[in-house]
Amino acid sequence: MSRSTEAAALTKLQRLKTSYQTSIRRAYEHAAEDCRTCRTPGACCLDAHFVNVHITRLEAVAIRETIERTPRLSEDEKRALYLRARQAVRRYSLRASGDTFSQTFACPLYVPRLGCLVHRRAKPAPCIQHACYANWEDLPPDSLQARAEHRVEELNREVYGAEWAWLPLPLWLTLVDPRGDGAELEILIREWTRRGRQQKSNSNHHARRKKIDARNKKVRSLPVIS
Ligand code: SF4
Ligand code: SF4
Numbered sequence: 023m024s025r026s027t028e029a030a031a032l033t034k035l036q037r038l039k040t041s042y043q044t045s046i047r048r049a050y051e052h053a054a055e056d057c058r059t060c061r062t063p064g065a066c067c068l069d070a071h072f073v074n075v076h077i078t079r080l081e082a083v084a085i086r087e088t089i090e091r092t093p094r095l096s097e098d099e100k101r102a103l104y105l106r107a108r109q110a111v112r113r114y115s116l117r118a119s120g121d122t123f124s125q126t127f128a129c130p131l132y133v134p135r136l137g138c139l140v141h142r143r144a145k146p147a148p149c150i151q152h153a154c155y156a157n158w159e160d161l162p163p164d165s166l167q168a169r170a171e172h173r174v175e176e177l178n179r180e181v182y183g184a185e186w187a188w189l190p191l192p193l194w195l196t197l198v199d200p201r202g203d204g205a206e207l208e209i210l211i212r213e214w215t216r217r218g219r220q221q222k223s224n225s226n227h228h229a230r231r232k233k234i235d236a237r238n239k240k241v242r243s244l245p246v247i248s
Pocket of ligand 1: 055056057060061062063064065066067152153154
């Protein structure tokens with residue numbers, strides 16, 4: 023299968039996120055607390071015991087492009103964002119291995135003066151889904167987030183094959199830092215490629231084994247001619 027280009031996938035990702043965000047806003051957010059009048063704005067993004075937002079490689083690239091293009095941040099502020107991401111990786115010991123979803127952190131994309139830096143163009147699915155609801159029954163169903171994330175996974179596979187993973191957001195930011203040398207990402211790509219090959223070879227072996235078992239079964243069930 024030929025791979026899609028990253029640029030084409032980014033366009034599809036943007037369309038997907040916009041449509042998901044619009045449907046959540048129209049159907050559910052009227053029942054949620056208004057973030058503009060929140061007494062603890064940003065508490066939901068900076069609570070290091072609660073936030074474990076994971077993103078994919080394509081989403082990390084979308085965030086990087088959004089940050090690079092925004093006129094709302096100076097060059098120094100853009101640099102500071104990646105510095106905050108590195109500090110979060112160190113401070114909360116964020117890793118690309120093990121049970122990454124148990125790792126929590128304060129999100130480096132939240133800036134008190136501006137709010138979420140990627141609110142309009144590159145917000146992760148759990149953040150689109152999240153709002154403060156007084157009643158549980160008003161929450162959007164988890165299936166909406168699962169569907170959006172499934173499509174995000176498909177887009178990543180189309181562009182990168184096996185060379186990506188769901189990782190804590192600050193960690194991905196450090197891997198795609200436009201001022202970095204990309205060495206850490208290269209190491210992970212080699213690891214994901216090796217794992218992808220291993221999984222493929224295991225599944226080929228499994229398929230071959232099934233074929234042999236089926237053939238043996240057929241042979242065993244041949245009628246005995248006396
Ligand atoms: S999601 Fe909740 S905590 Fe976060 S800014 Fe909105 S109202 Fe405040
Ligand atoms: S990506 Fe935006 S909404 Fe999500 S946790 Fe970070 S600052 Fe908050």
